Amino acid sequence: MVTDIRQLRHFLAVAEDLHFGRAAERLGITQPPLSQSIQALEAELGVALFTRNRRMVALTPVGAAWLPHVRQVVSDAAALPVLARRIARGEVGTVRLGFVSTAIYSLLPDLVAKHKAGQPDVELHLFEQTSDIQIEGLLEGTVDVGLIIPPARALHPALRYRPLLREPLVAAVPTGWIDSGQLATAAGGVSATALAEKPLLLFPRRSAPAFHDLVTGYLATAQAGVPLGQEAVQMQTIISLVSAGLGFALVPQSLRNLARAGVSFLPLSPQPPSVELGIAWHTGTVTPAADGFIATALGEAGTR
Structure with a gap:
């Protein structure tokens, strides 16, 4: 197993220069240690990476095929210190x-x-x-x-x-309730007592106890007794049920951005709690x- 990145850099230098002397000079070492390093690498791999004679050095077919992989590994290794610092800074x-x-x-x-x-x-x-x-x-x-x-x-x-973020609750009601007169509104809003006896659509308490208690506590304080119409764990599902006319929901006012057809979002009175x-x-x-x-x-x- 190749464990020393220096051996890979030595191989890369010789493969690119095809000359042990020039490669050693580029690496800042003498030629004998470079030759020994390449020999040790070939022995470790069990393959010949270069052919050598007195006139020339050439890559073997194995060495030529291995070269781009080594180049990538050496490049990646050189980038590791920079990458470590970027990770530490939260940039990667x-x-x-x-x-x-x-x-x-x-x-x-x-x-x-x-x-x-x-x-x-x-x-x-x-x-x-x-x-x-x-x-x-x-x-x-x-x-x-x-x-x-x-x-x-x-x-x-x-x-x-x-x-x-804190935002007040608003009432999400079927638009059909307003158009048909089933729900009385005033000044573009609705009172909690006007919602009395209408089915409430809400998160199950086991999934969202804080939100569940905020809604039911507000309605209880306003003395607006409402039956539970349907529970759902996703706000989009609750709004879809409102659109189908199955009940109303008290939701954060940002749900107005959902802009679902058949749903009207109305301010509440008395003053609603914030979520x-x-x-x-x-x-x-x-x-x-x-x-x-x-x-x-x-x-x-x-x-x-």
Whole structure:
């Protein structure tokens, strides 16, 4: 097995110059050690790389075929120190990014675009997941960074969390309810009591307990008793069910960007609560590339 990159550089120099003396001069060594190095390499490989006589040096067919591979290995080896420094600076690498579905319509697109513009050699692998799945992934090492709705309970001590965005809830209602007079609106908005007795579409509590409790707590405080119409774990699915007239949902106001036909997004009264979206990571396993993404996210949040 070839373990010394110097032997490969010696082979490359002789193969390019086809002269041991000139190759040795280029390498800054004397000819005898170069000849010994090539002989040791041939013995280690068990093949002849050069033919030699007093007048000339030539590559054997094996040596000629091997040359481009050696050239690539030597080139790659020369680039390794630079690559190591770029990895350490977070300029090269992979970030496995989990995100809740609501992030698609708020900060995720701009955040991904900004980081790709600043660090084009960092690969972002995106995974749409509920917050609980992301937290598990952070602890198990299958996710590097998560965009989550924070749970009511404290996170695991190994995880760190920073808020990025807060936005109020709005009511997503079937447009047909408004057109037919089934839902009373005022000044372009809707009161929580007007939604009483209408079916509520919502995340299962096991998947998004913080968001589930935020919605149900608000409706309970407003004394708007509503039956649960259907549960779904993806926000796009919930909005699709609203479009089909199966119920209403309380969603972050950025969901207006979804612009689904048959769905109207209305401000709520009384004053609705805000839902928080933030970034979480494992302090013990964060990579330089992930650390760079976190810095981008926190910088973006500071400009909002």
